[in-house]
Amino acid sequence: MKALENLRGRLAELADLSAVQMLAGWDQLVMMPSQAGPARAEQLGTMARVIHERETSDDIGEWLTELDGAELSELDRDIVRIARRDWERARVVPEELAVELARASADGQEIWQRARAEDDYAAFRPALERNLELARERARCVALDGQSMYEALLSDFDFGLRADELRDVFGALGEKLPALVSEAQEHSPRRRLDVPVAAQRAAVESTLARLGVEHTSWRLDVSTHPFSTQIGLDDSRITTRYGDGGVESLLSSLHEYGHSLYERQIDRELARTSLSGGTSMSIHESQSKLWENHVARSPAFAHVLSAELGRGGFAVSPADLHATLVGVEPSEIRVSADPLTYPLHIILRFELELALIEGELSTADLPGAWRDGMHRLLGVEVSGDALGCMQDVHWSDGAFGYFPSYALGCLIAAQLWEAMESDIGAREDGLRECDVAPIQAWLGENVHRYGRRLDTNELIERATGRALDVEPFLRYVAPLAGRPGAAA
Amino acid sequence: MKALENLRGRLAELADLSAVQMLAGWDQLVMMPSQAGPARAEQLGTMARVIHERETSDDIGEWLTELDGAELSELDRDIVRIARRDWERARVVPEELAVELARASADGQEIWQRARAEDDYAAFRPALERNLELARERARCVALDGQSMYEALLSDFDFGLRADELRDVFGALGEKLPALVSEAQEHSPRRRLDVPVAAQRAAVESTLARLGVEHTSWRLDVSTHPFSTQIGLDDSRITTRYGDGGVESLLSSLHEYGHSLYERQIDRELARTSLSGGTSMSIHESQSKLWENHVARSPAFAHVLSAELGRGGFAVSPADLHATLVGVEPSEIRVSADPLTYPLHIILRFELELALIEGELSTADLPGAWRDGMHRLLGVEVSGDALGCMQDVHWSDGAFGYFPSYALGCLIAAQLWEAMESDIGAREDGLRECDVAPIQAWLGENVHRYGRRLDTNELIERATGRALDVEPFLRYVAPLAGRPGAAA
Numbered sequence: 001m002k003a004l005e006n007l008r009g010r011l012a013e014l015a016d017l018s019a020v021q022m023l024a025g026w027d028q029l030v031m032m033p034s035q036a037g038p039a040r041a042e043q044l045g046t047m048a049r050v051i052h053e054r055e056t057s058d059d060i061g062e063w064l065t066e067l068d069g070a071e072l073s074e075l076d077r078d079i080v081r082i083a084r085r086d087w088e089r090a091r092v093v094p095e096e097l098a099v100e101l102a103r104a105s106a107d108g109q110e111i112w113q114r115a116r117a118e119d120d121y122a123a124f125r126p127a128l129e130r131n132l133e134l135a136r137e138r139a140r141c142v143a144l145d146g147q148s149m150y151e152a153l154l155s156d157f158d159f160g161l162r163a164d165e166l167r168d169v170f171g172a173l174g175e176k177l178p179a180l181v182s183e184a185q186e187h188s189p190r191r192r193l194d195v196p197v198a199a200q201r202a203a204v205e206s207t208l209a210r211l212g213v214e215h216t217s218w219r220l221d222v223s224t225h226p227f228s229t230q231i232g233l234d235d236s237r238i239t240t241r242y243g244d245g246g247v248e249s250l251l252s253s254l255h256e257y258g259h260s261l262y263e264r265q266i267d268r269e270l271a272r273t274s275l276s277g278g279t280s281m282s283i284h285e286s287q288s289k290l291w292e293n294h295v296a297r298s299p300a301f302a303h304v305l306s307a308e309l310g311r312g313g314f315a316v317s318p319a320d321l322h323a324t325l326v327g328v329e330p331s332e333i334r335v336s337a338d339p340l341t342y343p344l345h346i347i348l349r350f351e352l353e354l355a356l357i358e359g360e361l362s363t364a365d366l367p368g369a370w371r372d373g374m375h376r377l378l379g380v381e382v383s384g385d386a387l388g389c390m391q392d393v394h395w396s397d398g399a400f401g402y403f404p405s406y407a408l409g410c411l412i413a414a415q416l417w418e419a420m421e422s423d424i425g426a427r428e429d430g431l432r433e434c435d436v437a438p439i440q441a442w443l444g445e446n447v448h449r450y451g452r453r454l455d456t457n458e459l460i461e462r463a464t465g466r467a468l469d470v471e472p473f474l475r476y477v478a479p480l481a482g483r484p485g486a487a488a
Numbered sequence: 489m490k491a492l493e494n495l496r497g498r499l500a501e502l503a504d505l506s507a508v509q510m511l512a513g514w515d516q517l518v519m520m521p522s523q524a525g526p527a528r529a530e531q532l533g534t535m536a537r538v539i540h541e542r543e544t545s546d547d548i549g550e551w552l553t554e555l556d557g558a559e560l561s562e563l564d565r566d567i568v569r570i571a572r573r574d575w576e577r578a579r580v581v582p583e584e585l586a587v588e589l590a591r592a593s594a595d596g597q598e599i600w601q602r603a604r605a606e607d608d609y610a611a612f613r614p615a616l617e618r619n620l621e622l623a624r625e626r627a628r629c630v631a632l633d634g635q636s637m638y639e640a641l642l643s644d645f646d647f648g649l650r651a652d653e654l655r656d657v658f659g660a661l662g663e664k665l666p667a668l669v670s671e672a673q674e675h676s677p678r679r680r681l682d683v684p685v686a687a688q689r690a691a692v693e694s695t696l697a698r699l700g701v702e703h704t705s706w707r708l709d710v711s712t713h714p715f716s717t718q719i720g721l722d723d724s725r726i727t728t729r730y731g732d733g734g735v736e737s738l739l740s741s742l743h744e745y746g747h748s749l750y751e752r753q754i755d756r757e758l759a760r761t762s763l764s765g766g767t768s769m770s771i772h773e774s775q776s777k778l779w780e781n782h783v784a785r786s787p788a789f790a791h792v793l794s795a796e797l798g799r800g801g802f803a804v805s806p807a808d809l810h811a812t813l814v815g816v817e818p819s820e821i822r823v824s825a826d827p828l829t830y831p832l833h834i835i836l837r838f839e840l841e842l843a844l845i846e847g848e849l850s851t852a853d854l855p856g857a858w859r860d861g862m863h864r865l866l867g868v869e870v871s872g873d874a875l876g877c878m879q880d881v882h883w884s885d886g887a888f889g890y891f892p893s894y895a896l897g898c899l900i901a902a903q904l905w906e907a908m909e910s911d912i913g914a915r916e917d918g919l920r921e922c923d924v925a926p927i928q929a930w931l932g933e934n935v936h937r938y939g940r941r942l943d944t945n946e947l948i949e950r951a952t953g954r955a956l957d958v959e960p961f962l963r964y965v966a967p968l969a970g971r972p973g974a975a976a
Contacts (some may be wrong), residue, residue: 012536019527020509020535021508023511031705032723033706033723036723043507216522230528231527232524233524235520235521236521383932475558
C-alpha cells in the first residue's frame, strides 16, 4: 500500500504547510511591524504557490488511481474520498485562470478600499465586473453535473449545498423576521453600556479561562478585526478588540472561542489528513454562533459575565447586561447587527450575489437593488454606497458564495441547540454556573469529532435527526419580540 | 536570459520560504503555547524538507550550466557565484546522510538534556560519538581541495577560513590573555547591581528607541534565551530577558541590536537573492559584539545607560555602571563570561573540537581535556561535566566548527572599531550623547551593505586594510587590567 502511504505523507505535508501559512497570516494581523507588509505579501504569495503546486501535482492523481477500488479501512476510505475531491476541484481550474483570479482579487481589494473611502461606486464597478466574470469562468470549470454556477461557487465554502435549499430557508426567514424585528424594537430596544477597557479585558480573560482557555495550548490577543485560527494540534489562537466601550469584546471572544473549540475537538487521528479542519463555513459559523447567541446571549450566562465584569471593577446586573447583549435595532451595518436583524443582512447579500452570478442583475443596478432590499427587509434607508453595496470586503476579492454561511450558522446553531437540550436537558442551570462541560461534550460527540468526514447536510441530519430548518432559529429569537420562544 | 530569470525566481522563493521558517522558529520561542511543541516540530521538519528539495533540485544545476560564461552584470555575477556555491555544497551530501544527520542531531539534543541534568557524561558519550562520526562523514563530502575535515565543517559557518589561521590567532590570544585576566581581577573586579526588572525594561526600551528601534519595523520581546531574527525587509525582531536583577538585559539587547542592524543595512537590491543575509557567523558576531563591547561597555555610553536607568527609577552613576559592565571574574560558564575571559572559553572549545574532528582526541578523554584546559586557560576548577564538556548545546546537535565565530566576533569587532575611529575619529563624545549615526553609517558602508558578496577575510581586509589580527582586541581589553589601551 505504497500509494496510500505516499498520499498520506503528502496530505501531512500540506497540512503542515497550511499551518505555517496560517501562522504567517496570524502574525501579520497580530504581531508584525507595519512596514513589513510588502515583504509578508511576497512570503504569503510564495507559500500559496508552493502549496498549490503540491496539492495539484500529477503524483497525487497517480496515487489516487492506484487506490481506486483498494481495500481500505473506513478512515482511509474517507481520507482518500476527500483527497480526491480536493485534488479534482483544484486541478480543473487552469493555471492561467488561477493566476488571473488571484490578481483580480488583490487588485479588487485595493480599488475597493479607495472607492469605499470616497463613496464612489463608479470607481469600484469595473473591478467588481472583472471579479464576477472570472468567478463565472471558474464556476464553469468546477461545476459538477446539474450544479448551477452559483452552486458551484457555494461548494467552495459549503460542499453540496443547493441554491434552492437556500432560497427556501432564506425565503421563509425573509418573510417572517421583519415582523419580529418591528415588535422587538419595542420589546428589546438597543441599549448601551459604557464598560472601561480594563473591565472588558478582565472579564474576557477570566470568562475564557472558565471555559478552558489555558495558556499552555491557547493564545488570546488583540487585533483590528476579531478572528480565530488553529495553527496545529494544541495551538488555538483567538483575538478580540476592546475599543468601543461596549460589550462587543465579550460576544466576539465567545464567538471565536466557538470556532476554536470546533477545531480542537476534531478527532486527533484526523490531524494532518484531508479530514482535518472544519467541514464547511456554515458548520464552522454555527459553532461560533452557538457560543455567541445561545451561551453569551442567554439570560443564564449573563450571571457569569456580570460576575466577571464585577470582578474587573464594573458593576452591572445580569438582567441589564442581558438586555444589552440582545437589544434589537435595525441599522445599515452587518457586522454590528443584533442577533435578530443579522440574518436579514445576509439574505439581502445572498439574493444579490445569486442574481449577479446567474446574470439576472447587472452591476449597474446593484446600488439600487441594495437600497430597495435594505428598505424591504430591514426598513433602513442606506446613507450611501460605501455603507451600501460596498460595505463588505467579500465581493471585492471575488468570494461569491461565502455570505450564506453567516446566516446558515445562526440557523444551524439554533437547531443544534434544540437537539442538544432535547438530548441532555435544558442548560439554563448549568450556564448560570458556567458549567459548559456537557455542552462541549455533546458538540464534540455530535459535531466536532467528524472533521470533514460529513458534509454540511449530512452532519445536520445526523446531529439533529432532521434536515436544515428555520423554525428553531425563529423560536430562539421570538422572546426578543416578546413572543413565546423555545423554552416557553 | 531565461535561465537567470528562473534562477532568480527560485532564489526569491527560497528566501520567502526561509523567512516563513524563521518566523515559525521565532514564534516557537516567543509566542507559541507550550503544548504545541510536537506539532511545531512536524511543521518545521516539513518546511526544512520542502526548502531542501527546492534548493538542491536538478533544475538549478541546469540553469547554472546555461549561465556558465554568460555576460552578466556585476550583481548577477555575484548572485550566480554564491548560488552555485550553495547548490554544490548542498548537493554533495547524499540524501540518506542528510536524514541521518538530522536524526542524530535531534536525538543528540534530547540525550544531552537528560545527561546534563544528571551530570552523566557516560550517558551522553554515545550520542556525541554518533554526531562526530556523521560530521566527519559529511566533512569528507563537502571538503574542497586541500581542506582538512575541520575546515570543511568550519565553512558551514565561515566560508574560506583556514584552521591554521585560527590556530595562530587563538594561539596568540591563549598566550597573552591569561596574564591580563590575573591583573584585571585586581583592577576591574566583578561587581553586581540589583536593578529592578521595571527599570531594566524601561532602560532597554528607551535606549533601543534612541538607537532607532521603531515599532513600525522592529519588535522587542522576551524569551528564555535572547536572540534576533530578520523575517524579511523591515521586520527585525530581537528578544531579551529580564530575570536576574543585573544588567544582562542591557548588554544582550545591544548585542542583538547589532545583529539586526547588520541585516537591516544590507543593500536592499540583495533582498530575496543568494546574497541576502550576513556573510558568515564570525562577521555576524562581530556586529553584535561591536555594540555590546565597544558601545554598551564604553565609559561614554554608560552616561546614556545610567540616564535611562535613572528615568526608569534606578539611580546609578555612569562610573559605577561602567565598572559593573566590564568587571572581570573567571568562571566556568561561557554565556555569562566577561569580555576579557570570554574568548578563552572559546579557545578551549576550538582546541577540543578540532582535536575531536581530526581524530587526535577521543571522546573518552574529553572530560579530562576540558578540565585541564579550563585550569590552564582560566585557572578555573570545573565542578562537573554538566558545566564542563556538556555545558553547551552545540556538540550535542552536531554543530562542530561553530564555536570559533564567537571569539572571532570579539576580535573582528575590535579591529573594525579601530579602523572606524581612524576613519572618522574617536566616538567618545558622540556616544556620551547616544549619537550613533556615524557608527551606523560607517558600518553600513564598510560592512553591512555587501551582504554575502564578500567572504569573511575579504571583508575584514577591505574594511580595515589588514588581515585579521589579535592586537586591536588586546588593546581593547588592556585597560581592564590597568594597562594602557587603544586610546592611550
